[in-house]
Amino acid sequence: MTDFKRDGSHLAYCPPVEKWDDWVELDPESWPKRVEKHYQLVPTVCFNCESACGLLAYVNRASGKIEKFEGNPRHPASRGRLCAKGPATINQIHDPDRILYPMKRSGPRGAGKWTRTSWDEVLETFGGRIRQAIQAGRGNEVMYHVGRPGHDFIMDRTLQAWGIDGHNSHTNVCSSSARLGYLLWHYADRPSPDPANARFILLLSAHLESGHYFNPHAQRIIEGKMAGAKLAVMDPRLSNTASMADYWLPSYPGTEAAVLLAMAKVILDENRFDAAFVKDWTNWEELEIDGFHAKGRSFESAMEALKKHYARFTPQFAASESGVKSEVIVQIAREIAAAGSRFASHLWRGSASGNLGGWQSARALTLLHALTGSIGTEGGHNLNSWNKFVPRPFRVPPPQKHWNELLYPREWPLSTHEMSFLLPHFLKEGRGHVEAYFTRVFNPVWTYPDGFSWIEMLRDEGKIGLHAALTPTWNETAVFADYVLPMGFSSERHDLMSQESYAGQWIGFRQPVNRVLRERAGQKFEYTYQANPGEVWEEDEFWINLSWAIDPDGSMGIRQYFESPDRPGEKLTVDEYYGWMFEHSVPGLPEAASKEGLTALQYMRKYGAFEVTRDVYKRNETPLTSLDLAGASVAPNGVIGKQGKSMGVMLGGKPVVGYNTPSRKLELFSRTIADWKWPEFALPEYYRSHIHKAAQSAAMGEAPEDFDPRYTPCVVWPRDARGEVYTLLPIFRLPNLIHTRSGNAKFLYEISHKNPLWMNPADANKIGGVRTGELVKVHTEIGYFVLHAWVTEGLAPGVVACSHHLGRWRLNEDDQIERMSSAFVDLKQVGNGQWKMRQVQPVSSYETSDPDTHRVWWGDAGVHQNLTFPVHPDPVSGMHCWHQLVRVEKALPEDRYGDIFVDTNLSFAVYERWKALARPGPGPDGLRRPLWMPRAVRPEDSAYYVKK
Ligand code: SF4
Numbered sequence: 038m039t040d041f042k043r044d045g046s047h048l049a050y051c052p053p054v055e056k057w058d059d060w061v062e063l064d065p066e067s068w069p070k071r072v073e074k075h076y077q078l079v080p081t082v083c084f085n086c087e088s089a090c091g092l093l094a095y096v097n098r099a100s101g102k103i104e105k106f107e108g109n110p111r112h113p114a115s116r117g118r119l120c121a122k123g124p125a126t127i128n129q130i131h132d133p134d135r136i137l138y139p140m141k142r143s144g145p146r147g148a149g150k151w152t153r154t155s156w157d158e159v160l161e162t163f164g165g166r167i168r169q170a171i172q173a174g175r176g177n178e179v180m181y182h183v184g185r186p187g188h189d190f191i192m193d194r195t196l197q198a199w200g201i202d203g204h205n206s207h208t209n210v211c212s213s214s215a216r217l218g219y220l221l222w223h224y225a226d227r228p229s230p231d232p233a234n235a236r237f238i239l240l241l242s243a244h245l246e247s248g249h250y251f252n253p254h255a256q257r258i259i260e261g262k263m264a265g266a267k268l269a270v271m272d273p274r275l276s277n278t279a280s281m282a283d284y285w286l287p288s289y290p291g292t293e294a295a296v297l298l299a300m301a302k303v304i305l306d307e308n309r310f311d312a313a314f315v316k317d318w319t320n321w322e323e324l325e326i327d328g329f330h331a332k333g334r335s336f337e338s339a340m341e342a343l344k345k346h347y348a349r350f351t352p353q354f355a356a357s358e359s360g361v362k363s364e365v366i367v368q369i370a371r372e373i374a375a376a377g378s379r380f381a382s383h384l385w386r387g388s389a390s391g392n393l394g395g396w397q398s399a400r401a402l403t404l405l406h407a408l409t410g411s412i413g414t415e416g417g418h419n420l421n422s423w424n425k426f427v428p429r430p431f432r433v434p435p436p437q438k439h440w441n442e443l444l445y446p447r448e449w450p451l452s453t454h455e456m457s458f459l460l461p462h463f464l465k466e467g468r469g470h471v472e473a474y475f476t477r478v479f480n481p482v483w484t485y486p487d488g489f490s491w492i493e494m495l496r497d498e499g500k501i502g503l504h505a506a507l508t509p510t511w512n513e514t515a516v517f518a519d520y521v522l523p524m525g526f527s528s529e530r531h532d533l534m535s536q537e538s539y540a541g542q543w544i545g546f547r548q549p550v551n552r553v554l555r556e557r558a559g560q561k562f563e564y565t566y567q568a569n570p571g572e573v574w575e576e577d578e579f580w581i582n583l584s585w586a587i588d589p590d591g592s593m594g595i596r597q598y599f600e601s602p603d604r605p606g607e608k609l610t611v612d613e614y615y616g617w618m619f620e621h622s623v624p625g626l627p628e629a630a631s632k633e634g635l636t637a638l639q640y641m642r643k644y645g646a647f648e649v650t651r652d653v654y655k656r657n658e659t660p661l662t663s664l665d666l667a668g669a670s671v672a673p674n675g676v677i678g679k680q681g682k683s684m685g686v687m688l689g690g691k692p693v694v695g696y697n698t699p700s701r702k703l704e705l706f707s708r709t710i711a712d713w714k715w716p717e718f719a720l721p722e723y724y725r726s727h728i729h730k731a732a733q734s735a736a737m738g739e740a741p742e743d744f745d746p747r748y749t750p751c752v753v754w755p756r757d758a759r760g761e762v763y764t765l766l767p768i769f770r771l772p773n774l775i776h777t778r779s780g781n782a783k784f785l786y787e788i789s790h791k792n793p794l795w796m797n798p799a800d801a802n803k804i805g806g807v808r809t810g811e812l813v814k815v816h817t818e819i820g821y822f823v824l825h826a827w828v829t830e831g832l833a834p835g836v837v838a839c840s841h842h843l844g845r846w847r848l849n850e851d852d853q854i855e856r857m858s859s860a861f862v863d864l865k866q867v868g869n870g871q872w873k874m875r876q877v878q879p880v881s882s883y884e885t886s887d888p889d890t891h892r893v894w895w896g897d898a899g900v901h902q903n904l905t906f907p908v909h910p911d912p913v914s915g916m917h918c919w920h921q922l923v924r925v926e927k928a929l930p931e932d933r934y935g936d937i938f939v940d941t942n943l944s945f946a947v948y949e950r951w952k953a954l955a956r957p958g959p960g961p962d963g964l965r966r967p968l969w970m971p972r973a974v975r976p977e978d979s980a981y982y983v984k985k
Pocket of ligand 1: 083084085086087088089090115118119120121122123124250251252253
C-alpha cells in the first residue's frame with residue numbers, strides 16, 4: 038500500500054514500472070474520505086496524431102474498466118508527457134454513440150439507413166469481389182485509401198501480397214510539397230531536427246502547439262530554448278508558437294522562400310558559410326547556372342557563380358515581397374551562420390502546403406543547412422530515414438508489377454505521393470473505375486477540398502463499385518459507404534509505430550488493452566474483436582482474414598503470406614506476426630528482453646516501447662566495407678556504383694555511403710528537376726504563389742507585368758462574388774482537435790468549438806466596419822461560406838484566416854456523427870452540380886448513457902470551409918495548394934451562419950486550369966517518374982517505364 042503523506046512527497050510524476058501491476062491512487066470522488074483505487078497500468082500508443090506518444094491505460098482492478106490514460110514514462114520520444122488529445126482517448130472509447138458492430142447500408146448510398154451485419158459476411162463479400170477483380174486482371178481496381186496511417190509496413194505487405202498497385206494516401210493534401218523540397222536535397226523526405234542541442238531554431242510551422250510530431254518535438258524545442266537557443270518563427274499569424282519566439286517574422290504567405298534565399302545570400306556574400314562542408318558534401322561540381330558550368334572548374338568559381346545567381350535576393354527585395362524587415366532578415370541570417378552546425382529548423386505544412394511552389398520553401402530552408410554545415414550534426418538537421426526504424430516482417434512479398442495511373446498519373450511525374458485528392462476528377466474524366474474501395478480512418482468528403490465532388494463520386498455505383506469505411510467513428514464520408522466497419526482506438530488494436538522524434542530510433546507497440554489483460558489472466562481469444570467493446574476489430578486481423586477470404590485455398594499465391602511462420606498452412610496470428618519481427622528484426626530487443634527473462638514480444642507488451650539507437654548523426658559518413666565494395670567501381674566524379682546503381686562516394690580518399698541521391702551528395706543542383714522539364718528550378722528558387730499580390734491584381738483584371746501565367750493560374754470568381762480581396766489561410770490546426778476524430782472527445786470539444794474568420798481591424802474596416810461576432814460571407818472560386826468574424830491584430834493586414842478542424846455536420850438528426858460536435862444540416866442538390874447546405878439545428882444537450890451529453894453547454898459546431906475550395910494541384914509537387922484568394926463581404930440579410938454553396942462544375946473548370954500548368958511525363962528513357970524517387974508502396978522497376 039502506498040504511504041500517502043500530507044506533504045505530497047509520495048506523489049510521482051509517472052508511476053514506475055515496478056508498480057504498474059498495482060498502482061494505488063486516492064479516489065477523488067470519495068474525498069474527503071481517503072478511499073484507495075487500485076489500477077493495473079498497460080502501455081499502448083496514442084492514435085490521435087502521427088506522433089505516436091506512449092500512453093498508459095489505467096485499468097481499475099476491481100471493475101476491469103479503463104478509467105483514464107496518462108503518459109508512458111518508458112516511451113523514449115514522449116517520455117511520459119502528452120498533449121490534451123492523448124488523455125482524451127478515454128472519451129473516445131467510452132463514447133455512447135460509437136460504432137460497435139459492422140454495418141451494411143439498407144437504403145440508397147447516403148440515405149443514412151444501416152443494418153448490423155457480421156464480420157463473416159463482410160469478409161465473404163469483399164473477398165469474392167477482390168478475387169474476381171484480381172483473377173480478371175483488374176487488380177488495380179482495388180484501392181486502399183488511408184487517412185491516419187498509424188502502423189508501419191503491414192498494409193504495404195498486404196497490398197503487395199495481393200499483387201496490386203492500390204495504395205492511396207492523404208499525403209498530397211498534407212505534406213507532399215515539403216517532402217519534395219527535402220527529397221530533392223537528400224532523398225529523405227522529412228527532416229529530423231535536433232532542437233534540444235541547437236543554438237538557433239527556425240520554425241516555419243506551428244511546432245510548439247500543433248506541428249508534425251508535435252509533443253515529442255515541442256518538448257525538445259523548449260529544452261533547446263532553456264539551454265539558450267534562440268527561436269525564430271515565420272508565420273503570418275501570431276500563433277501560440279510565434280508568441281514563444283525571440284523573433285516573430287509575419288511574412289506574407291507564399292514569400293517564405295524569398296526570405297530564406299535572402300538569408301542564404303547574406304551568408305554567402307559575407308563568406309559566413311562552411312566552405313569545407315559545402316565542398317565535400319554538395320554536388321557543386323554539377324552546377325549549371327546562368328551559363329556557368331562547374332565541371333572542371335574550381336570550387337571558388339562555383340561559389341562566385343552561386344553568389345551571382347542569388348544576387349537578386351537582396352534583403353530589401355525579400356522585405357518588399359514578404360513584409361519582414363530587411364534588417365531582421367540580415368540579423369537572423371548572421372545568427373544562423375553563427376549557430377553553424379547547431380542550426381535546427383522545421384517546416385512541414387504551413388507555407389509548403391498552402392502555396393503554389395511551396396516545395397521551394399523546404400528547398401530554400403535546406404540550403405541554409407547546407408551552407409552552415411548543419412546537416413547530420415548534433416543540434417542540426419538530420420534525416421527521417423536515419424531516425425525512423427521500421428523492422429522487416431517475415432516473408433516479404435515481391436513488389437507489384439503494375440502501375441496504377443489513378444494514383445500516379447503522367448501529368449505530375451514528380452509528385453512525392455499519390456494524387457489522391459483528384460480521384461473524383463479522374464473518374465469524371467473517365468480514367469478508370471474503382472471496384473472495391475477501402476477508406477481507412479479517412480474522411481475526404483470533409484477533410485479534402487471540393488468535398489461535394491467526392492459526394493458525387495461516392496454516390497455513383499458506376500464509379501465506386503463497393504466501398505467499406507474502416508473507421509473508429511462516424512464521419513461525413515462513411516455515411517456514403519456500403520459498409521461501415523468499426524476499428525479500434527489506441528487501446529483496442531495492434532500497430533507498430535516509429536517516428537523521427539529526435540536523434541535516435543525507437544519503436545512503439547500499440548496494443549489492445551482488454552485483450553492483453555484478459556490473456557494475462559488466462560483467457561484465450563481468437564480475434565481482438567472478441568475482447569473489445571461490441572465487435573470493434575483491428576485492421577491487422579481484418580487484413581489477414583480478408584487475404585484468406587480472397588485466396589481460401591492458396592492457389593493465387595496470396596495466402597502464403599498470411600500463414601503462420603511456425604505452423605505451416607495455419608492462419609497467422611498477430612502474436613506471431615509481431616513476435617517474429619521483435620525477435621528477428623529489432624537489434625538489441627531480444628537481448629534486452631532476455632535479461633529480464635522475457636521474450637521480445639513479452640518485453641514489448643510490458644513496456645510498450647523500445648529504443649533501438651540514440652545519438653544518430655552523420656550516417657552519410659558510414660564507411661563502406663570491403664564486402665560492400667566487391668564488384669563496385671568508382672566513377673571520375675567519385676560516385677561508387679555497382680550493378681548500375683550508385684551506392685556510395687569517395688570522401689577524402691575513403692569510400693563512404695553518402696546520401697541516397699544519384700550523386701550520393703546533397704543535391705544543391707537537381708539534375709532530376711532539370712531533366713524532368715523544369716530546368717529553371719534546378720537550384721532552390723522562389724516563384725510567386727497563386728495568392729501573391731500580382732495574382733490578386735490579375736484576378737481583378739489588372740494583371741501586372743510581372744504576373745507570369747506559365748506558373749500561376751488566374752483566379753476566376755463566380756459572377757455574383759462581391760467584397761474585398763484577401764488571402765485566406767485555412768490550414769492552421771487547433772492544438773486540441775484531431776481532424777474529424779475528435780467529434781466524440783467531449784473534453785476536447787468543450788475547449789474548442791468555434792472557428793471564426795480572423796481579420797485585421799484595417800480589413801474589417803474595409804468591408805464596412807465589421808465587428809467581432811458579426812457575420813461575413815467568404816467567396817471562393819466555386820462558392821461561398823458564411824461565418825462569424827473575429828477582429829484581431831494577431832494577423833497581418835490583407836490576410837484572413839480560419840482554422841481547420843471545425844464545421845462538422847450530420848444528415849441524420851439523432852445519430853451518425855456525434856451531436857456534441859456536429860450541426861444537423863439540410864443538404865440539397867439545387868441544380869446540376871450545385872449544392873447548398875444550411876444548418877438546421879446547432880449543437881445542444883441530449884440524453885445518452887453518458888450524463889455529460891446532458892451537460893453540453895455550447896451551441897456552435899463551427900463552419901466548414903474546405904467544401905468551398907477547388908482543387909489546386911501544384912504543377913511540380915502535385916500538392917494541393919490550400920491557400921485561397923477570396924472575396925469577403927458583410928453577410929447579406931438572407932445569409933445565415935453556416936450557409937455553404939458550391940458549384941462542382943466550376944470546381945472542375947479550376948481543376949483543368951491548374952492541370953494545364955503541369956509538364957507531363959514520360960521523362961528520360963520513357964520513365965513515368967525518376968527511378969531513384971521512392972513511392973509509398975513501390976512497384977518493381979519495370980513498372981516505372983511506360984510500355985510502348
Ligand atoms: S502529440 Fe498528443 S495526440 Fe499526438 S500522439 Fe502525442 S499525445 Fe497523442
